[in-house]
Amino acid sequence: MKDASEMDLKTSAHAILAKLGADTAVLEAGEMASFSPVTGEQIAALPVQDAAEVASVIDRAAQAFRVWRKVPAPRRGELVRLLGEELRMAKDDLGRLVSIEAGKSPSEGAGEVQEMIDICDFAVGLSRQLYGLTIATERPGHRMMETWHPLGVVGVISAFNFPVAVWSWNTALALVCGNPVVWKPSEKTPLTALACQAILDRALTRFGDAPEALSQVIIGGRETGEALVDDPRVALVSATGSTRMGQQVGPRVAARFGRSVLELGGNNAGIVCPSADMDMALRAIAFGAMGTAGQRCTTMRRLFVHDSVYDQLVPGLIKAYGSVSVGNPLTTQALVGPLVDQQAFEAMQAALAAAAAEGGKVHGGSRVTDVAPDSAFYVQPALVEMPAQTGPVLQETFAPILYVMRYSDFDDVIELHNAVGAGLSSSIFTTDLRESEMFLSAAGSDCGIANVNIGTSGAEIGGAFGGEKETGGGRESGSDAWKAYMRRATNTINYSRELPLAQGVVFDI
Numbered sequence: 362m363k364d365a366s367e368m369d370l371k372t373s374a375h376a377i378l379a380k381l382g383a384d385t386a387v388l389e390a391g392e393m394a395s396f397s398p399v400t401g402e403q404i405a406a407l408p409v410q411d412a413a414e415v416a417s418v419i420d421r422a423a424q425a426f427r428v429w430r431k432v433p434a435p436r437r438g439e440l441v442r443l444l445g446e447e448l449r450m451a452k453d454d455l456g457r458l459v460s461i462e463a464g465k466s467p468s469e470g471a472g473e474v475q476e477m478i479d480i481c482d483f484a485v486g487l488s489r490q491l492y493g494l495t496i497a498t499e500r501p502g503h504r505m506m507e508t509w510h511p512l513g514v515v516g517v518i519s520a521f522n523f524p525v526a527v528w529s530w531n532t533a534l535a536l537v538c539g540n541p542v543v544w545k546p547s548e549k550t551p552l553t554a555l556a557c558q559a560i561l562d563r564a565l566t567r568f569g570d571a572p573e574a575l576s577q578v579i580i581g582g583r584e585t586g587e588a589l590v591d592d593p594r595v596a597l598v599s600a601t602g603s604t605r606m607g608q609q610v611g612p613r614v615a616a617r618f619g620r621s622v623l624e625l626g627g628n629n630a631g632i633v634c635p636s637a638d639m640d641m642a643l644r645a646i647a648f649g650a651m652g653t654a655g656q657r658c659t660t661m662r663r664l665f666v667h668d669s670v671y672d673q674l675v676p677g678l679i680k681a682y683g684s685v686s687v688g689n690p691l692t693t694q695a696l697v698g699p700l701v702d703q704q705a706f707e708a709m710q711a712a713l714a715a716a717a718a719e720g721g722k723v724h725g726g727s728r729v730t731d732v733a734p735d736s737a738f739y740v741q742p743a744l745v746e747m748p749a750q751t752g753p754v755l756q757e758t759f760a761p762i763l764y765v766m767r768y769s770d771f772d773d774v775i776e777l778h779n780a781v782g783a784g785l786s787s788s789i790f791t792t793d794l795r796e797s798e799m800f801l802s803a804a805g806s807d808c809g810i811a812n813v814n815i816g817t818s819g820a821e822i823g824g825a826f827g828g829e830k831e832t833g834g835g836r837e838s839g840s841d842a843w844k845a846y847m848r849r850a851t852n853t854i855n856y857s858r859e860l861p862l863a864q865g866v867v868f869d870i
């Protein structure tokens with residue numbers, strides 16, 4: 362047998378799926394082609410599920426809900442504990458499949474699987490902590506409390522860039538909260554979804570008595586996604602992707618009074634203040650802006666540097682941009698892998714041209730052709746010195762472009778920082794307590810994530826993840842994000858022999 366490194370990517374991907382126990386018969390049985398961004402080669406052609414098939418998938422999920430909601434939460438946690446164990450065993454294989462399908466470096470592929478393991482651990486603990494409050498009542502002989510109940514079928518729509526972690530944030534919470542999951546992965550990353558399903562199936566087999574169809578994957582594009590979004594039996598739609606996608610999903614779910622968790626675009630900025638530790642700032646910015654080839658929703662896309670330290674920081678950054686290694690993540694140690702496809706490359710080039718037209722000075726950004734076949738799209742990351750925050754700086758372009766601007770006044774830079782549509786992540790580099798606290802205060806960063814002396818990306822699962830404004834307002838992962846996956850009931854119990862009414866109302870009959 363060939364060593365994995367000698368196989369073509371298709372064979373390698375299919376071998377991983379077979380090893381994980383997925384049904385490999387479907388991998389070439391359909392019309393939806395998927396490609397590896399590493400080489401651009403086709404690695405699968407899967408059958409898609411049409412609206413009628415999605416309806417029967419949801420039907421099965423709704424049946425599963427009727428059973429799963431009655432299983433005690435700590436027992437549900439046991440399934441997620443087993444999922445975490447299976448993920449630990451599958452970490453290398455799944456991480457490699459993420460690298461093949463999303464183009465991540467082995468370290469980032471493995472890091473994404475670690476993020477899945479972490480949320481499983483979190484959710485297992487959570488399964489014994491789905492607490493409600495006991496609330497003081499104004500009526501004698503009464504008790505008031507709130508209970509949290511399973512919500513219903515959870516639909517998950519995920520993006521190519523975190524093809525497995527985002528599913529796990531939703532699924533680990535949904536399962537302990539008593540809900541089945543129907544997952545529509547990105548059309549660009551269906552194989553990692555099939556792998557996750559196979560891994561969860563192994564956990565389900567070990568668990569023993571879970572209902573059928575607790576977790577299902579639906580493969581397809583827009584029609585498949587719409588069937589999920591519009592079905593009233595899907596109580597919660599958790600969607601990760603572009604703001605444009607969210608603008609369609611949000612109102613459609615709201616029109617049927619469904620619940621949604623939207624995790625949409627980011628246009629994340631860093632601010633470098635005069636007192637910053639410049640060496641640390643440089644390294645944090647380099648990872649935040651160039652890591653994952655700029656294809657994280659938390660990627661740093663804008664940088665404001667104080668006038669007094671601009672010449673100290675920016676030349677070094679430009680140098681780092683010029684020397685960062687770009688190449689095949691599977692066969693080299695390169696820090697920057699491919700863009701996902703040609704469309705991403707073209708969007709990047711268009712943004713750079715628009716930035717130049719606005720007076721931007723572009724460093725890097727051109728295609729790197731000698732590292733892969735023409736069907737793959739690698740680029741040197743781009744740093745653009747901008748005279749002002751205009752044009753493409755105001756938009757999210759899903760590529761490694763960092764727009765760098767000068768500032769001189771702290772209040773002004775906070776205004777500029779917040780003057781974009783998205784509100785996901787942000788960071789400040791300073792050792793000045795006043796600046797740092799201002800940035801974190803009510804009058805500071807308007808984002809869902811605000812950091813000090815670390816970059817904008819790479820959040821841990823323990824905190825709630827998500828952002829404001831055009832980022833959609835949803836929160837996933839840690840803290841009390843679980844509450845979106847449950848319904849709250851307020852219960853008032855009268856244990857007296859009287860019937861006092863609230864607010865002093867009298868109704869003597």
Ligand code: UN1
Binds near residue numbers: 522523658817
């Ligand atoms: C995403 O890009 O959709 O904070 C998620 C981070 C990762 C998750 C990113 N933990 O960068």
